[in-house]
Structures are given as structure tokens and as C-alpha cells.
Amino acid sequence: MINKNPLTVEVTRGGMVESRHLGTAIVVDAKGRVLHAWGDTDRLIYPRSAIKPLQALPFVESGAADACGATPEELAFACASHNGEHHHVDGVSAWLKRLGLSPAHLECAAHWPHEEQTLRERILEQPVLDAASNNCSGKHTGFLATAQHLGENLAGYIQPDHPVQQRMKALLSELGEVNLDGAPDGIDGCGIPVMGMPLSAMAHALARMADPSGFGAKRRDASERILNAVMAHPYNVAGQNRFDTIAMSAAPKRFVVKTGAEAVHAGILPELGVGFALKIDDGTKRASDVIAANLLKFLGVLDEAAQGKMAYFLETPIKNAAGLHAGSVRMSDGWAG
Amino acid sequence: MINKNPLTVEVTRGGMVESRHLGTAIVVDAKGRVLHAWGDTDRLIYPRSAIKPLQALPFVESGAADACGATPEELAFACASHNGEHHHVDGVSAWLKRLGLSPAHLECAAHWPHEEQTLRERILEQPVLDAASNNCSGKHTGFLATAQHLGENLAGYIQPDHPVQQRMKALLSELGEVNLDGAPDGIDGCGIPVMGMPLSAMAHALARMADPSGFGAKRRDASERILNAVMAHPYNVAGQNRFDTIAMSAAPKRFVVKTGAEAVHAGILPELGVGFALKIDDGTKRASDVIAANLLKFLGVLDEAAQGKMAYFLETPIKNAAGLHAGSVRMSDGWAG
Numbered sequence: 001m002i003n004k005n006p007l008t009v010e011v012t013r014g015g016m017v018e019s020r021h022l023g024t025a026i027v028v029d030a031k032g033r034v035l036h037a038w039g040d041t042d043r044l045i046y047p048r049s050a051i052k053p054l055q056a057l058p059f060v061e062s063g064a065a066d067a068c069g070a071t072p073e074e075l076a077f078a079c080a081s082h083n084g085e086h087h088h089v090d091g092v093s094a095w096l097k098r099l100g101l102s103p104a105h106l107e108c109a110a111h112w113p114h115e116e117q118t119l120r121e122r123i124l125e126q127p128v129l130d131a132a133s134n135n136c137s138g139k140h141t142g143f144l145a146t147a148q149h150l151g152e153n154l155a156g157y158i159q160p161d162h163p164v165q166q167r168m169k170a171l172l173s174e175l176g177e178v179n180l181d182g183a184p185d186g187i188d189g190c191g192i193p194v195m196g197m198p199l200s201a202m203a204h205a206l207a208r209m210a211d212p213s214g215f216g217a218k219r220r221d222a223s224e225r226i227l228n229a230v231m232a233h234p235y236n237v238a239g240q241n242r243f244d245t246i247a248m249s250a251a252p253k254r255f256v257v258k259t260g261a262e263a264v265h266a267g268i269l270p271e272l273g274v275g276f277a278l279k280i281d282d283g284t285k286r287a288s289d290v291i292a293a294n295l296l297k298f299l300g301v302l303d304e305a306a307q308g309k310m311a312y313f314l315e316t317p318i319k320n321a322a323g324l325h326a327g328s329v330r331m332s333d334g335w336a337g
Numbered sequence: 338m339i340n341k342n343p344l345t346v347e348v349t350r351g352g353m354v355e356s357r358h359l360g361t362a363i364v365v366d367a368k369g370r371v372l373h374a375w376g377d378t379d380r381l382i383y384p385r386s387a388i389k390p391l392q393a394l395p396f397v398e399s400g401a402a403d404a405c406g407a408t409p410e411e412l413a414f415a416c417a418s419h420n421g422e423h424h425h426v427d428g429v430s431a432w433l434k435r436l437g438l439s440p441a442h443l444e445c446a447a448h449w450p451h452e453e454q455t456l457r458e459r460i461l462e463q464p465v466l467d468a469a470s471n472n473c474s475g476k477h478t479g480f481l482a483t484a485q486h487l488g489e490n491l492a493g494y495i496q497p498d499h500p501v502q503q504r505m506k507a508l509l510s511e512l513g514e515v516n517l518d519g520a521p522d523g524i525d526g527c528g529i530p531v532m533g534m535p536l537s538a539m540a541h542a543l544a545r546m547a548d549p550s551g552f553g554a555k556r557r558d559a560s561e562r563i564l565n566a567v568m569a570h571p572y573n574v575a576g577q578n579r580f581d582t583i584a585m586s587a588a589p590k591r592f593v594v595k596t597g598a599e600a601v602h603a604g605i606l607p608e609l610g611v612g613f614a615l616k617i618d619d620g621t622k623r624a625s626d627v628i629a630a631n632l633l634k635f636l637g638v639l640d641e642a643a644q645g646k647m648a649y650f651l652e653t654p655i656k657n658a659a660g661l662h663a664g665s666v667r668m669s670d671g672w673a674g
Contacts, residue, residue: 004341011599011620014523016533018383019599019620046355109659112457120449123460134658186351187663196353262348262356282619283348283356321471322446326524 005039006333009280009287013318013327021287023263024199025278025295030211032177032204035274038335041203044196045279047172048188050260052079052139053226053268054175054205058167059142060222064149068099075229076236077138081259083239084113084122084133091236092137099145106131106140107158108190115241136190138236143192158191165193175208176201189261199277202266206275209256210268227268230256243289243313247296250309254301263288269301286329289313294331342376343670346617346624350655350664358624360600361536362615362632367548369514369541372611375672378540381533382616384509385525387597389416389476390563390605391512391542395504396479397559401486405436412566413573414475418596420576421450421459421470428573429474436482443468443477444495445527452578473527475573480529495528502530512545513538526598536614539603543612546593547605564605567593580626580650584633587646591638600625606638623666626650631668 004022011019024039034041056078059065065075074095082088096102110129113119131137143157143164150163157164173180176197184196209227212220230237234248237258244257256268263280265288276295280287293313296302302310316329341359348356361376371378393415396402402412411432419425433439447466450456468474480494480501487500494501510517513534521533546564549557567574571585574595580602581594593605600617602625613632617624630650633639639647653666 013383013531013599014521016381016383016521016523018523019618021619044353046350046353107659109657111658119456120460123457124463126461184351184353186353186355187657187661189657189663191657191659191661194350262350281356282358282621282624284619284621287619320446320524320526320528321448322444322528324524324528326526 005281007038007278007291008331008333009290009329010332011286011318011327011329018327021280021282021284023278023280023287023291025276025291026200026203027274027276027295027299028200028203028207029274030207030214032207034200036335037200041200042198043279044184045199045202045264046186046188046194046196046262047202047266047277048194048260048262048264049081049136050258050264050266050277051172051202051205052081052258053209053230053256054171055079055139055168056142056226057171057219057222058164059146060225061218062146062150064146067149068145070095070145072229073233073236074138075226076233078142079226079230079258080138080237081135082138082236083115083118083242084135085118085239088138088236088239089132092141093132095141096132096144099141099148101144101148101154103130103132103137105144105154106134106137108134108136108140110134115239117241118239134190140190160185160193169193169195172197172205175205177204199279203275203277206266206268206277207273208275210270210275211273227256227270243292246313247293247310250306251296251302255296257292257296259285259288259292265289265292267292267296269299271301272299274299286316290316290329290331298335342618344375344615344628345668345670346627346666347669348623348655348664348666355664358617358619358621360615360617360624360628362613362628363537363540364611364613364632364636365537365540365544366611367544367551369544371537373672374537378537379535380616381521382536382539382601383523383525383531383533383599384539384603384614385531385597385599385601386418386473387595387601387603387614388509388539388542389418389595390546390567390593391508392476392505393479393563394508394556394559395501396483397562398555399483399486401483404486405482407432407482409566410570410573411475412563413570415479416563416567416595417475417574418472419475419573420452420455420579421472422455422576425475425573425576426469429478430469432478433469433481436478436485438481438491440467440469440474442481442491443471443474445471445473445477447471452576454578455576471527477527497522497530506530506532509534509542512542514541536616540612540614543603543605543614544610545612547607547612548610564593564607580629583650584630584647587643588633588639592633594629594633596622596625596629602626602629604629604633606636608638609636611636623653627653627666627668635672
């Protein structure tokens, strides 16, 4: 059985709490010092897509990004869980073409957009979806570009023993100061390996990007270049109606936030030199969105105007089919836990 | 803070549990005797759409069903949270027309189908959605037919002080043996009132339909007629890819199951004379589906063939975009709790 985590998101309807989510979060600096921690932050989690900014480091520091002339827009795609809007699919496809590759080289497979408005728009066009539609297609293109630049096999780049994935494992192990040999593992939605690591180690690795002073020059430059690209192009990272795009647009160039499946959410805050990671026990996104928004506010990186733009995520209204306000998804019990 | 409920659904990925859901369930007979209980079954829940078979009782026992010549198919629609497939929308629309009414009389508002395959099929047709598309449109038609038969105002039939809703409150109060005056209340997704009641009271009310021997003749007949209609037409109650339709088709005429929003699920089992109600704390459907399927198995109403047809819900596989098996949603810790 799990420990009881203290961060609580309540789902109200009228005069009652109807459902509740529990979660854990941690804020650390680049030296791994814990500034704030709520709940069982040693628990093993799969970081999923929340660590895409970390996963882009080898692409840049290997020289692959320069070799293929990657633009900041493309660097942001490499860190994206995008909606599969035309903007995203076309952008990734053009980048692949410049590499002499096509969506057929992507091993992430195609899928319909997860975001509902995008899904409805795309369905009407009756597209033949290729793998550029996959929300991870930019990350995979970065993987391919890296393998291509380093003269590695392209086929099989998602397999655990491929150098691309071995570099990921080594990087997470080094930056999170965690031994991943023998860690529980699995397959991510896009086919790459996932490895179980403590939430605290994930946050530590993210914090190193927030304060890259401990890195060598090449990695420091790569880290800053990735964060700047993401903060300059938040639409590339997600898209319409998405938390990360809305948050980074509301507070331009103040932080990077990145969502992952099963309600993992990551933050990289250069102005504070900290990273955060959070996980909702039950994996529900409506709750991680609310915790992430409130954590940004708690950390002081949302000014009043930004809080206004983030109002939906700070407390998410629940409306019925006729549009009447029926309740909300909101934090309860505060940060004291 | 909530009590820790013992029913556990774990979401695995590879070698690790990635997320967990906790829930509570109770099985009672018509006299309210508790056969099985797991966790805090006194907690107040909103029954949501899980009690639609109960909500159909006034429609039948008032004589409204006979007055409008309601078929068993229509009785099943009155108990439905349907997909909004043509079968459902056309069926409800035809019934409304026979009443001299139209979807414009429904106060539940239109919405896009919630079930993903149906959504994709319907979007391509670019329909102008009317309120017959609402998953609750059959229940609302039953409400309208009842009000019409009893000479009550049709407009405002979803308001708490309308006789239709007053009858609902009195019925739930009587059958669940619970005082709902002053109970926390709210608005359901389709606009009708919801009232907080103990999970145990909800199960008790359901059990009375499973064993209607304590009812007077009129209500007993109404109850049996409703259950028989639902069990004979499980497709009308939900539709493609839906738990309730698949479960009642897998074990024909053995039970009625009905899902509700926020992971409430109800069961009415005439052969055992019991009802059950369950609720997942965090409101996640993937978990209530798994608990409901396993509870049907635990209660002995799924033979081997039926278990095969319910395999997806007994342990729900998680596949990645490429179709590889990545994990599953499954019960853990069993029924001992």
C-alpha cells in the first residue's frame, strides 16, 4: 500500500466534495538541496514525457543540433508533447525532410490527437496519419538526428540497448545521482524505455538545468539553449488548450514546465535556480494541472496578470452540458502538509 | 481528509506500479443487510447516473409508460447513459415525436459523444447536435412523459422544486431509508439535482429492485419491467465499447449494471436479491470499471464464457501507440480488506 500523500486536490459539485486526488511534490536546487517537499518524494516514478528538456541535452551537446542547423523552433519540438496540430506535424515533417528522413523513420507510431478540440478539427480532414502526428515526434526526430550525426544505426533507436537510449539512461543517472541499473523499467507510450527513479532524483536532474553552473561549458550552453528555445516557442511544446503552452505564455521566459503521462509534471525555474517534480498518485491530469499551477504561484513566478491567465488551472471550473457552473477542481489543505 | 479505502486498483507499466486508485464498495440485500463492505461505505456520494433504473420507477408506476405506449427499448433508453450513436439519438427522437414533443423540450442540452469511436464517427457527419444527443436524453424523455401524463408543467422539469424532481428525492429517500432534507446537493451533468447520500443507502435502494418482494404490486411490477427491459436491450443503455453493454451482453438477463460519472457504479442482481454500489475516491473510470467487473466475478454472476467477454475490464491492458503491451489496470490486494 502507498503512503498517504498530503497534497490534496478536491473535486467539488455543489455543496460537497465528490472526488479527491492525492499527490506528492518536491522543489530542489542544483546541489540537490530540498527547498520544499510534500509527501513520499522517494517513491519511484516514471518521469515519462516530463523530462523531455533533459532528453534533448545529448542532441545539442553532441553537436547534432548544429550539424542539422536546428532552429529554436525545432529545439522546442524536440522537447514537445504536442497536439498534432498542423503547426506541429508540418514543422516536424519539414525538419525530418531536411535530415533526409521521413516520418517512416520515426518508431513512435501514429496516433490521433489527444487534445479534444484538435481531434475534432483533424478528424474532419480525414487525414492519413503518419508518425509525425505522434505527440513525441519532435523528440524522436531529435533522437534520429543525434544517431545520424554520430554515425549510429537509425533503425532500433528506441530499443534499450541502442546508444541513443543508453545515453538517456547515463544522463538521468548522472544528473539525478541515481543508479538506474536494475531499476524497474517499462515501455513509454512512444516506445522508448522508461525507468523508475525517485521523484526527488527527477527534480534534482531538472534543477541542474535551472542552474547549469555546475555543468561544463558544452552542457551549460546546451542546457541554456534548450530552455531558451522552449520558453521562446511554448506553442511548439504543446498547443491549443494545453497547460504548458498557456503557462509559459502567461509568464514569458520565467520558467519551463513540462507535463508527462500519469500526472507527472516538471518545472525548471532558472530565476530561482530550482527544479520541481510532482506526481498525482492516481495519475489524473486534472489534478496535476491544478497542483502545478498552484506550485508556480507558490514559488512566486506568476504575477497577477499571469495568475489571471492561469485561472482555469489554478481552480478548474466544472460545467455541465448546458454550461452551468457545477463545481470545481481545486487544491485543498494548502502547502502545510 | 478521507479515510483510506481498501479496494485498490493498480496501474502497472513494465516492472512497476505507476499509479494507484482506492475505492469503496458495498453489497446489501433488500432489507439493508450488509453482505460485503469494503471501506468507508457511509461516505456521502452523489449517485449520478448509476441510479437511472431507480429514476425510471415513477415513469412506469405512474402509468405514464403505459399511457405513451413505451416499448421495452424505450424503457431501456430511460435508464441509459448512451453513446449518442444513431441508434440512440434516433430512438429517443422517435419516442419524443410520439409524445408530441421534440428535442427542444429536453433541458439536458446537447453534447458530443463521450465514447471515442462514436465521437470520431459522428464528427465526420458534421451533425447539428440537438439535445437528443445528450447521454441522458432517454431519462429526460421519461421525465417529460411522466410530467405530461400527470398534467404537470413540462418547462422546468429539471428544477429541484418541480414535481418530477421532488418525486426523485422522495423515492431515493424512501428506498434508501435516508433523510435527504438538508443533504448537500448540486447539479448533475444533465442539469437535474444531485443529492449526497451514503454509498450504503444507494446500494440499499438498488437492492430493493433486485428483490422487489417488499414493494406493493404496482411498484413491484414497475421494477421488474424496468430490469427486464434493460437486460433485454443492453445496447440501448450505453453502446459500443461500453462496460454496461458488454457486461449485460456477456451474462444475459443475470443482472443490471449502471455506471455513473466520477467512478460510481451500481449493480442490481435479481438472482441473488442484492444490489451493490461502488465509488473510486478519485473519480477515475478505468478503476471503477475494473472493480465492477471483478465484483461481478466475485459475486458469481460471470461464468467462464462471460469472464472471457469481460477480460478487458477484469484486467485492462495498456498499449502504447504502436500497439505493444505496456502494462495493465488491475485489482490488487483482493477482497480481504
